[in-house]
Amino acid sequence: MNKSHLQSVYNQIKPYVHRTPVLTSQLLNEISQVKLFFKCENFQKMGAFKMRGATNAILNLTKEQQSKGVVTHSSGNFAQALSLAAKSIGVKAYIAMPKNAPQVKKNAVLGYGGIIRECEPNTLAREAEANKIQKETGATFIHPSNDINVIYGQGTAAMELLEDYPELDYMFASVGGGGLLAGTILAANAFSNSCKVIAGEPANADDAYRSLISGKIEFNQTTNTIADGLRTNLGDKNFPIIKTGVERIILVEENEIIEVMKLIWERMKIIVEPSSAVALAAVLKHKKNIKGKKVGVILSGGNVDISNLPF
CATH class of the missing domain: 3.40.50.1100 (Rossmann fold)
Known part of the structure; x- marks a missing residue:
């Protein structure tokens, strides 16, 4: 790089x-x-800091991908980052979020325009829910760190x-x-x-x-x-x-x-x-x-x- x-x-x-x-x-x-x-x-x-990566990932999508939205699974900061970045750029953001995530974090995601889908609080359930959203909406999956x-x-x-x-x-x-x-x-x-x-x-x-x-x-x-x-x-x-x-x-x-x-x-x-x-x-x-x-x-x-x- x-x-x-x-x-x-x-x-x-x-x-x-x-x-x-x-x-x-x-x-x-x-x-x-x-x-x-x-x-x-x-x-x-x-x-x-996660606002930076979320923004860059969305801006690197094609116009067609952006029109279908983005999806991630996160219980906290990346859920908020992707929601706000998507809102700033004019893209829909779907978040697979564990049921037991703190209400304050859910409220922040909703406040930034993110669409929450709740799931069981384990990695497999989070990934499964994100996959389901992808299939239903055509949204592009963006991983929080990888x-x-x-x-x-x-x-x-x-x-x-x-x-x-x-x-x-x-x-x-x-x-x-x-x-x-x-x-x-x-x-x-x-x-x-x-x-x-x-x-x-x-x-x-x-x-x-x-x-x-x-x-x-x-x-x-x-x-x-x-x-x-x-x-x-x-x-x-x-x-x-x-x-x-x-x-x-x-x-x-x-x-x-x-x-x-x-x-x-x-x-x-x-x-x-x-x-x-x-x-x-x-x-x-x-x-x-x-x-x-x-x-x-x-x-x-x-x-x-x-x-x-x-x-």
């Missing part, structure tokens, strides 16, 4: 997404002993960060389905000669960490983590990019995620979801090895159920 390709992806989605701000914190620099640059995708439209146009779109967050701060030594992102991490790697490779990418992952859902060791996509038996956005697994489109491009994956414990989430809320006065806190938790765990370096951190989103906070 070269520089001009990512630039053209960026130009294509630019009218539909925010160029999000980069924040710094003297206090967090002191705690981490590095110079931190936070890419605040919690300020993105619909509250997460779609190359989604991955390119997600890469524009890191691209913006490197345009603002080209001297970064490291970039940290959290990993769940792998779309953000793969996109971040592509952008770092295209826009920097020296910026290395490191991922943070919950120890309670460590499939990406294990996949890197075994060389094949691993799955989780249980995903008992507060970082609900990171409970999904890697796919065949993003894993090859991650396998060759990520410097390492750092596992963080649940209490570390909660403490860091609290730290960001209290010290930076911004709202981030647990999945975002995972990236900074990984920085803090790894700080001895990166002391004094310039470090970008992608705060992936801020969609939190505030009636159900962990602190």
